[in-house]
Amino acid sequence: AEMREAVRSWDGILVDSTSLGRFQVTRALRPHVRTYLLGVLEARLGNADVADRYADSLEAFATSERATTGSDKTNFLHDHALEVRAMAALARQDSSGALELLEQMKLTVRFWDMTDTVFARRWYGWFLRAELLTLLGRGDEANHWYGNFGYPVSADYVFIPWSFYRRGQIFEHLGNPSSAPYRNSVVSC
Numbered sequence: 516a517e518m519r520e521a522v523r524s525w526d527g528i529l530v531d532s533t534s535l536g537r538f539q540v541t542r543a544l545r546p547h548v549r550t551y552l553l554g555v556l557e558a559r560l561g562n563a564d565v566a567d568r569y570a571d572s573l574e575a576f577a578t579s580e581r582a583t584t585g586s587d588k589t590n591f592l593h594d595h596a597l598e599v600r601a602m603a604a605l606a607r608q609d610s611s612g613a614l615e616l617l618e619q620m621k622l623t624v625r626f627w628d629m630t631d632t633v634f635a636r637r638w639y640g641w642f643l644r645a646e647l648l649t650l651l652g653r654g655d656e657a658n659h660w661y662g663n664f665g666y667p668v669s670a671d672y673v674f675i676p677w678s679f680y681r682r683g684q685i686f687e688h689l690g691n692p693s694s695a696p697y698r699n700s701v702v703s704c
Contacts, residue, residue, distance in 0.1 A: 518556060519553065519556050519557075519560075522549060522552050522553055522556065523549075523553065525549055547573060547576060547591075547592055547595070550569050550572050550573055551569070551573060551595045551598070551599060553569050554566045554569030554570055554573070554596075554599030554602070554603075555598070555599060555602055555639075557569060557603075558599060558602030558603045558605065558606045559602065559606075561606050562606070563603040563604075563606040563607050564603075566599055566600075566602060566603040566606065567599075567600060567603045569599055570596040570597075570599035570600045570603065571596075573592045573593075573595055573596035573599065574592070574593060574596040576592055577590070577591075577592030577593045577596065590620075590621035590622075593620075593621065594620040594621055594622065594637050594640060595637070595640075597616050597617060597619055597620050597640070598617070598620075598637070598639060598640045598643065600616045601613040601614075601616040601617045601640075601643060601647075602643075604616060610647055610650055610651060611651065613643075613647055614644065614647040614648065614651065617640055617643060617644040617647065618644070620637065620640055622637060622640075622641075638664075638671045638674055641660055641663055641664075641674075642660075642661075642664070642674045642677070642678070644660050645657045645660035645661045645678070645681065646681075648660065649681060649684075649685065654685040654688060654689065655685075657681070657685060658682055658685050658686075661678040661679075661681050661682045661685075662678070662682065663678075664678035679695070682695050683695040
């Protein structure tokens with residue numbers, strides 16, 4: 516609850532973008548990062564209906580922005596609304612529904628955002644998708660999504676150890692643990 520209140524009171528517009536480093540987003544989208552984070556927090560707390568309302572807010576703004584200014588050309592807000600909806604589906608114990616939502620993401624990234632931020636690349640949605648594929652027994656597909664982590668120019672550092680670990684588990688399950696040679700060394704770091 517304390518974290519939720521801290522995010523609610525955060526005024527991302529006033530933050531100097533240079534202090535955000537890899538968490539930098541364009542000034543126009545910063546207020547929506549707060550909405551996204553609140554939606555994720557509510558879903559994680561099991562408040563799926565509240566999370567859905569935050570997703571509705573993101574989607575409504577995305578629709579109006581595309582119609583009026585075109586500033587959401589990469590579907591940033593639409594994709595993040597789908598992530599929040601997927602988290603709400605998970606709070607309702609609906610893994611298949613959550614995956615269906617994530618499969619609707621556009622994942623459009625402009626060239627200059629390739630090394631930009633966690634939010635621009637939508638790493639959490641990628642990781643959540645891989646986790647759901649694993650949970651639903653679709654390891655080959657999950658391996659592909661986990662394989663997207665670990666490039667030295669990206670802001671996905673928090674997901675790298677887990678992606679290697681999960682890939683190791685998948686290869687073990689498939690009876691081919693030698694295909695994941697870095698699994699043990701990465702996890703023990």
